[in-house]
Amino acid sequence: xxxxxxxxxxxxxxxxxxxxxxxxxxxxxxxxxxxxxxxxxxxxxxxxxxxxxxxxxxxxxxxxxxxxxxxxxxxxxxxxxxxxxxxxxxxxxxxxxxxxxxxxxxxxxxxxxxxxxxxxxxxxxxxxxxxxxxxxxxxxxxxxxxxxxxxxxxxxxxxxxxxxxxxxxxxxxxxxxxxxxxxxxxxxxxxxxxxxxxxxxxxxxxxxxxxxxxxxxxxxxxxxxxxxxxxxxxxxxxxxxxxxxxxxxxxxxxxxxxxxxxxxxxxxxxxxxxxxxxxxxxxxxx
Amino acid sequence: xxxxxxxxxxxxxxxxxxxxxxxxxxxxxxxxxxxxxxxxxxxxxxxxxxxxxxxxxxxxxxxxxxxxxxxxxxxxxxxxxxxxxxxxxxxxxxxxxxxxxxxxxxxxxxxxxxxxxxxxxxxxxxxxxxxxxxxxxxxxxxxxxxxxxxxxxxxxxxxxxxxxxxxxxxxxxxxxxxxxxxxxxxxxxxxxxxxxxxxxxx
Numbered sequence: 001x002x003x004x005x006x007x008x009x010x011x012x013x014x015x016x017x018x019x020x021x022x023x024x025x026x027x028x029x030x031x032x033x034x035x036x037x038x039x040x041x042x043x044x045x046x047x048x049x050x051x052x053x054x055x056x057x058x059x060x061x062x063x064x065x066x067x068x069x070x071x072x073x074x075x076x077x078x079x080x081x082x083x084x085x086x087x088x089x090x091x092x093x094x095x096x097x098x099x100x101x102x103x104x105x106x107x108x109x110x111x112x113x114x115x116x117x118x119x120x121x122x123x124x125x126x127x128x129x130x131x132x133x134x135x136x137x138x139x140x141x142x143x144x145x146x147x148x149x150x151x152x153x154x155x156x157x158x159x160x161x162x163x164x165x166x167x168x169x170x171x172x173x174x175x176x177x178x179x180x181x182x183x184x185x186x187x188x189x190x191x192x193x194x195x196x197x198x199x200x201x202x203x204x205x206x207x208x209x210x211x212x213x214x215x216x217x218x219x220x221x222x223x224x225x226x227x228x229x230x231x232x233x234x235x236x237x238x239x240x241x242x243x244x245x246x247x248x249x250x251x252x253x254x255x256x257x258x259x260x261x262x263x264x265x266x267x268x269x270x271x272x273x274x275x276x277x278x279x280x281x282x283x284x285x286x
Numbered sequence: 287x288x289x290x291x292x293x294x295x296x297x298x299x300x301x302x303x304x305x306x307x308x309x310x311x312x313x314x315x316x317x318x319x320x321x322x323x324x325x326x327x328x329x330x331x332x333x334x335x336x337x338x339x340x341x342x343x344x345x346x347x348x349x350x351x352x353x354x355x356x357x358x359x360x361x362x363x364x365x366x367x368x369x370x371x372x373x374x375x376x377x378x379x380x381x382x383x384x385x386x387x388x389x390x391x392x393x394x395x396x397x398x399x400x401x402x403x404x405x406x407x408x409x410x411x412x413x414x415x416x417x418x419x420x421x422x423x424x425x426x427x428x429x430x431x432x433x434x435x436x437x438x439x440x441x442x443x444x445x446x447x448x449x450x451x452x453x454x455x456x457x458x459x460x461x462x463x464x465x466x467x468x469x470x471x472x473x474x475x476x477x478x479x480x481x482x483x484x485x486x487x488x
Contacts (some may be wrong), residue, residue: 025324025335027411027466027474028404127468137408138449139468180290180298226405226412228326228333230293250406252328260293263339 003069003152005118007144008102011062014144015206016122017115018054021130021139025251031231032134035113035206035247035270039077042167043117046074046094048156053121054131056144058114060273061107065116070099071152072119072159076167078111078271092165094119111271120153135206136248173281174265176234181224181256185236189216193234193242193258194280202274207250208235208243209272215240216258226252232261232269234280244269289346290331294339297346299332304402304414307332308479309354316355319348327403327478329412364398364481367446369437371486373457375425379439382422382456391486393418394458399444399482404474409448409466411476420444428454435460437484446476 007014017040020033034040034057041051056063061080067073074094075082082089083104089095091114097103105114124131124141133140144150182190198211216236229235229252233245237255244261246269261269262283272278287310290298301310307327314325314334321341326333336342371391373379380390397420399413424440429452432438436447438455447453448465465475476482 022323022335024408024473025326025333026404026478027408027472027476028406029408029473128473139408177293178291180292225329225331226403227328227331228292228296228298228335230296230335232293251326252333252403252405257292260291263294 001069002123003071003120005071005122005150005152006066006068007063007146007148007150008066009062009064009146010144011058011060011107013059014063015057015133015135016054016124016141016144016150017057017132018130019052020132020247021128024128025228028137028251029128029139030134030136030248030251032130032132032140033247034115034132036077036115036267037270038167038267039113039270040115040117042092042165043074043076043115044121046076046092046160046162046165047072047117047119048094048159049117049119049121053117053153054124055115055117055122058105058116060112061105061114063105063116065103067097067101067103067118068099068149069152070101071097071155073097073103074117075105075114076117077114078108080108080114081106092167093162094159112273113270118152119155119159123151123153134248136250169268169271170265173279174268175262175283176259176280177262177283179234179257179259180227182258184218184220184224184256185258186217186219189219190258192216194282197277197279198242200272200274200276200278204272204274206246206248208245209269211242211244211278213241216242224254224256226254229253229257230260232266233257234259234261246270287349289349292333295337295342296333296335297342299334299349300330301332302330304329307403310352311478312355313352317348317352319345321345329403362480364483365475367437367461367463367482367484368487369459369461369484371459373437373459375456376458379422379456379458383420390458394444395484395486397483399484401476401478401480401482402443403478405445407448407451409474409476410445411474411478413444413476413482414442415444422456424454425456428452432457433460435462437461
């Protein structure tokens with residue numbers, strides 16, 4: 001018998017996500033995957049799942065689900081209130097939910113996105129090897145809405161016994177390495193990139209975090225033949241306002257990339273919401 | 287070749303031209319260094335994506351001494367695409383090339399197109415010509431929605447929109463060919479290095 005989860009209410013956006021679908025970039029398919037991969041992996045580990053199983057990515061809270069056949073859940077990511085049948089359970093722990101039990105995730109006190117993992121994983125049909133929703137191409141499951149019923153996989157044999165989980169996300173400036181086309185903006189602009197306190201705008205989404213701040217001037221205005229893009233790449237479009245690419249980034253692009261966020265700071269990008277401020281700092285060379 | 291940084295798990299290799307792009311992509315795929323996840327051709331570059339930062343160090347070192355190979359798709363049969371040449375910009379494209387519409391259709395179907403690289407949507411491919419000269423402008427402002435299957439021209443490229451999307455290319459026709467199908471193996475009809483030819487339907 002397939003176990004089920006019913007969506008009772010959603011906030012701004014709830015998506016099925018997993019570790020993504022790398023391996024198809026040459027035909028224009030973005031790797032996608034959870035915007036905060038560390039949170040996704042942690043939530044899965046807490047319920048005893050392989051990290052590759054799918055969970056629910058909740059933007060800015062507002063999710064209510066019913067575990068129709070019960071199960072074990074865990075939440076990681078943004079600092080959100082989590083309740084099971086009206087009882088506060090919080091993040092970073094596995095909680096047993098009775099048959100018909102209701103789980104709610106409230107609005108974040110800090111951060112933006114939470115992962116809800118269920119033991120056994122969200123078991124919708126994968127597309128190109130992944131259950132992730134890619135908002136740029138539309139590949140993967142549709143965004144979730146009240147009334148949706150999702151199948152769950154078989155729960156793993158055991159649930160880890162964990163007392164305390166600490167998940168320190170690095171604070172301070174976001175570390176960046178050099179990009180392929182740093183010399184396509186002026187040296188003043190390169191300094192402004194590192195000097196400024198950038199503001200995250202409300203047009204940001206899973207494709208990229210769009211920043212507002214000083215206009216970064218181009219050193220050259222000829223066209224750049226399209227080349228590779230990665231999660232964390234900082235691109236300067238014609239308006240001079242940088243975009244930091246996120247999970248659903250396009251695979252290639254023709255505007256210069258002037259820096260790339262280091263791996264250890266990528267998860268932070270998935271937690272940036274409109275109005276947040278961010279600074280960049282050059283990582284020391286390896 | 288020039289190596290350009292692109293984060294902890296990717297590197298851009300810049301080469302002289304599109305032929306060099308395809309030779310390099312083939313050489314990397316044949317040599318198959320450990321940890322390579324994706325080999326992504328661009329117009330003048332190949333971007334290599336690896337699994338871990340350590341894999342990147344290995345790839346960097348191996349790039350210098352890659353053995354040369356013949357790209358497998360160079361000899362593969364061309365993908366044939368049937369087209370109704372009735373696009374809204376057919377006349378404008380012919381005018382830009384200073385030829386008649388009939389001549390444009392003749393050249394487009396006579397042309398031996400090559401898949402240069404993939405692009406902004408799953409299944410979209412930039413096609414480069416090998417026979418005739420092509421140069422048309424893009425639209426001054428993109429259309430908010432170009433129908434799926436639209437066959438188009440822009441700059442020196444041809445292309446087919448796999449899904450409806452905004453687009454600034456000149457539309458010369460439409461095809462029912464499925465450019466991208468997640469249930470097909472491989473899902474993309476047009477893959478970098480492959481050959482493509484078009485046929486005019488009445």
